[in-house]
Amino acid sequence: MYCNQPPEKPGNKKELLEKITNMARANSLWVTAYGTGCGSIELRPLGTSRFDMERFGIAMRPTPRQADVLIISGYLATKTLKRVIRVYEQIQDPKYIIALGSCTINGGMYFDSYNTLNVLDKYLPVDVYVMGCMPRPEAIIDGFSLLMQKIKDGRAHGWKHYKENLDYYRENQKKIITDWDLPDYNW
């Protein structure tokens, strides 16, 4: 009942309040615990003593409902894409995507594979790309700090873009997922 209506278009918020909230958002990024690819092996050292992402307020949340950030850690197989779309749409606004690895940018070494996406941007709005195969934990922290800066400046609106151009993204997604059985928009 609730999943078949198009999403509300986000409006403009009050300026000062939004600025303060953006500061809070940047300093409390909760990540969905979903290791979509091999890059997730470097997310584990990221939590331990040497890198310790909790210093920046970054924490892992087990459910997408409570998270802000979805990390696409590497290539996406078509079977995973379906789940990732579902997870991404269940995250509440505002939400951000960080994509790790060269394979999300342009396919990387899997450019001719029959089962992995080439350009992630066509299917999901990526806020920050971290290059490398695989990116070192320092690089991932750098990507996080870039995202923080974007949020503070109010420039991280991939989620708005996704809602406004939902038709474009849906068309691309349905091209790959031939047996589309998800709701039109699942919240």
Added chain:
Amino acid sequence: MGVNPATDPKKTTHLFFGPQHPGVTGNMSVEMWFDGDQITKAITHVGYLHRGFEKLMEKRLWIQNFPLVCRICVPEPDINEECYAMAIEELTGIEVPERAKWIRTLVLELARLAVNLMAFGGQGGTLGLGTAAMWGITFRDFVLDLFEELTGARIYHIYIQPGGVRRDLPQGFGGRVEKVLEKIEKRLPELDRLVLNNAIFKLRTQNVGVVKPEWIEEYGLVGPVARGSGSVRDVRKDAPYEIYSKLEFDVVTESGNDIFARVMVRRREMDLSISLIRQILSKMPQGPVATKLPNLTEWRVPAGEVYSRVESSRGEYGYYVVSDGSLKPRRVHVRGPSYVHAVPLLERMLVGANIADVSNIMVSLTTCPPEIER
């Protein structure tokens, strides 16, 4: 046609465990039906990480496949390079210099130590003992530092090549390995006290996730899963490759059949790896580390078929390589140990298990999805 009692919708609950789930090892999922707290049926779903490696390898040159094979197993990539290089050496007859063999064994043992550290802590992590997981991964970082110095990368090393290794050990590398080993050895007893001497850990792992000894041959179980059930099978001992025949060691085996026995096997394998690394460092000969290869862009491997085996931290790893004498391999089939552990064995073990023990069992089998799906 009656309703299957295991999936009767009136009596059982249908649940997807993963792929977005913190308790699942990597990106895989288990679909299960449960009645109360007891699982009545489980189906493993894999394929979320399928990259079509075997197809891509048929489209690449022999040497171009080295960056691909190491990505088949994320926590322990060297085993793939070793296995693939062994298959090529078998087909072409390239001789590996003596020192290269020792270096390869050193790298394999370091990787095994790193994986076991992560798996040992991770077993505590699935039960809520986050401290053990954190410590295990921190100690693993020390080993990754060594890899970074030796190969230039933390995770994917691409260090082993046909006919040797990419470069010699840096100056004073042995001393730094020894330092790291001492550091790990000093801190392991603390981890032991936290995990193995913990009454609740024992309560959760003993007599849980039992692998019956007769399943070993029925399913073809390998590695710590088989050795935790009394098997003494270890490719390093039974069919020694590289220089394992020159090292002194006993196969680690436990007879508990349960998760605790598997954890103990991993723990003792760590000690074994440390002792093997020490032996390698003390006996390593001097000499060249690589054979000169022909022009790699026009390198034709003679036609033939070969199945090469290597013992990884999760068990026997096999590469079935077929060449038709052309520039590219005809077929490379990777047989990861998780294949039988995660699909048929897990489906069988979960029936009758408690819902709280799913990720516990899964981690004790150290299922690694990329090597199932490739």
Added chain:
Amino acid sequence: MFANFSSIALTILGALTWGLLLGGISRSVTARIHGRMGPRVTQNFIDLWKLFRKTSSIHHGGMFWMAPMFRITGAICVLIMVPLVVGQNITYNMSFAGDVFLLIYIMFFGCLGMALGAGNSGHPYAVIAVSRGLAQMSSYELSFSIAVVAIAVGLHTFKIEGIVAAQQAGITSWNIFRFPFASAGALLAFLPMQMAYPFGIVLAPQEIPIGPPTEYSSRMLSFMFSGRALFGVAKLILFVSLLFGGASSWLGLFVKTFLLYMYPVVVSSVFPRFRTEQSIRFLWFIPTTLALVDLVRVML
């Protein structure tokens, strides 16, 4: 009357702040045990504000929305009934004779509300967690109730104020020394109350991510967090009043609640979880028996 209301409002605000701050400190302490730096102490305030400002588009029926309110209500009720600082009448709020029984009931009430709301979300993990949580709650409430009854009977008062007043004759008159077995039972029941490991089966992230709040997000989650912070402080103050002689000054209150809060934090970072039936078996046998020992001793 006005003074009463303003003191209640101040109590709630202060308890919320102190609860969030304690949460931040406990995250740091856990991080230090892991060998990390840990987050800022104020991290929980930032999280709360961020959650409060997130949009939410989830709807699972009326009970789903009510659940965090139940929890907050339960927490506030406990908070305003327990005297904070001995001797300062302004902090007595709504203390009355026989409030011990009401307290035990109300502590149950908040959790029941949570259970109803989480059950209404329809998520299978939430339902599993609710059944686990209720089973465990019925077992720790038993030992906790017996312990409280033992203390109340021993001191011949069912008023918290009276229980606190009876402990003012120096450190040896604290109930933890006068009723050691009942206190041990109550302190063991304190671990599952705080959802600390080894009794963390309700919020087990590796088994049922993450239990009742699975479907809660944004504003609902922020209410739930503040409810948890309030409830945590309420429980701390209750335990300090029951076992540790109450607080004779503000500083004493902070120190005592802080130390008591750190006990489950430290215990939970070195223990894995029990399974549901193991947890219930433990709670039915050990803390209940301990509490019963003192009850029988008092009765005789």
Added chain:
Amino acid sequence: MIDKVKNGFEIRFPLYKLVREQHNYLHVKVDMVSAMDAIVMAKTSLGHNVLQLISTVDRIEDGVFQITWILENYGACTVLLISADFPRENCLVPSLSQIWPAASAFEREIFEMYGISFPGNPREGEDFLLESWKDTPPMRRDFETEEYAMRVFGERQPREHIDPRQYVGDIVGEWNTPMGRKRKEEK
């Protein structure tokens, strides 16, 4: 040890072809009719009672699929590979899932990847690695993965190409080569 296995094959299947032999390794090729008999014999009387792998090679030029069963003897640690050629058209291979429960998963994968059917496998046709695949089975030699990737995932953005000679020339050569000196003089 491996001689005993070889003798067994010589007695029972005199027409077998020896592919490769080592002290703990034997690869034999039998015809498709006697493949099952060979596997059963290896399991019951030759001690090779553990199924490690079922693999397939698409020999499109001969019009056959070569199926290889890899059996191990855990006691002696010897490997036995039994290969057989099956015609490529309407390929049917007997299933081993009644003998080894683990065979079911291998056979499901081969069905998906090559389209080879294993009559007798109760779970054949369940999705294993792929989801709703409608093209040619991907591991067949006549399936072109790069062409498929271009068609479905779209071409990836071309990489900015830099000619190293020119690039280095721009930086260094400007001052050091005769051409560079000349260019400098012209400036």
